[in-house]
Amino acid sequence: MRDRGADELFHPGRVGQFLAEHGIGSGEVDAERIGDGQSNVTFRVTGGGRDLVLRRGPRPPLPKSTHDMVREATLLRALAPSGVPVPEILAVCEDERVLGVPFYVMPYTEGVIITDVEPEPWRDPSSRRRVSERLVDTLVGLHGVPIGSGPLSELGRPEGYLERQVRRFGALWEVNTGREVPLVAEIGSWLAARLPESQGASVVHGDYRLGNLMFAPAGLGAPRVALVLDWEMATLGDPLADLGYLMATSAEQGMPSSVMQLSPVTAQSGYLRRHELAERYATRTGLDLSGIDWYQVLALWKAAVFCEAIYSRWLAGERPGDTTFAPRLESGVLELLDQAHALILGE
Known part of the structure; x- marks a missing residue:
């Protein structure tokens, strides 16, 4: 092999x-x-x-x-x-x-996954913008899929989704860490006290980001999404949870970096900025995004919790081949929490 x-x-x-x-x-x-x-x-x-x-x-x-x-x-x-x-x-x-x-x-599907470099034909601002637009439009398409009464309706219970997320991830921290980080509980309490009212229910991908999209090979012309990948966290819930995660984990010039910015290429000129991602999504869905910071805080806080679980498994010797991602999490988890706290403070 x-x-x-x-x-x-x-x-x-x-x-x-x-x-x-x-x-x-x-x-x-x-x-x-x-x-x-x-x-x-x-x-x-x-x-x-x-x-x-x-x-x-x-x-x-x-x-x-x-x-x-x-x-x-x-x-x-x-x-x-x-x-x-x-x-x-x-x-x-x-x-x-x-x-x-x-x-x-x-x-197996041949395609392009964009992380730290783009294909040569797409290394210009107009192509980068089209990549970002396809990223948002594909998410809009997913959130527009009717749940109905078929197999999709059996994926979960959308009612109370946000409250369950806050409660579940707060509990997961305690069983997946060996260190004291008071900011976890502080942010969790802030989220629980300010739960927004969901504007609708949809399939929620749960890990929606540029690196989980496969584009058709660059030689075929303008960027086109061929596949959306990695559906392990998908469920039914508030669609703005996906948008908040996409925004919070998108690399942007002048903004702090994090271990969850897995496609750092988006910090380059041409890619939509976080507020532009939100504007395009709002234009196509009609949803009110005035409270989107709450969803970004949720995304960063959740990311900190599951990254801590990865870090703990690595410390326990359960990720022997991981020499790059997990070792960064000793500080990386704290950076995610700091970014969530900065959003709370309006910084």
Whole structure:
């Protein structure tokens, strides 16, 4: 195998047998770990005429109600007819004897994911602006998908979504940290005391950012979104939670950086600034964004909580291959909290 670090997360013999049983090629398979995800794990699987992507959770034990690949696959199948560009699910494995956790398989798609560099044809202000516009417009399209009474309606209960988010993440901090950071409770109390009234309900992606979009290859012309990726945190709730997260984690010149700015390229000229992202979204949805700072504080606070969980797992030796992201979190978590606090103070 090309990625020797995949040995504990991917078993070629068992995966090859599973694929063959589902009529997806035959013969031996090889795997290469891909993507920048800090939670679930993604492999490109080749061999026997196949070119696939396998997505699975991290090594067990896993926190309850997290890394649910079966639920994620169900969501993607439900969204497929909506026009939102989602991956095609070819097969789902619920048998934990194969890889220790459930996983699903989709076709490999060639495309562009923008993080710290763009394709050469898009390195100009007008192309960068179109990338930002497609980023916002795709989110608007997702939030416009009717929930109805079908499979999407079973993803969650949108009523009380914001209150549950504040309560859940406040509790998660206590079980995932080994240090005292009073600002966590202070921000949590501020959020709980100022819960906004949601203006509607939609599918909420939960990790909506530029790095989770795949664009069609640059040689095909103007930027076009081919796929929206990484749906593990999706549920039903307040659509402004996605917009607040997108804004709070977008790199912008003159603004503090953070470990959650995973596409730092957006600090360059041409990309929409945070307020411009909000303006385009508001124009297309008609939603009132006067309270969007609350949603940005929520996003940064939640990010601090789940980054602390990653940091604690790394300290415990549970992320042995992570030499870049987790080591930054000792200070990175505190920086996220400081940015949330600055928003509260109006700075």
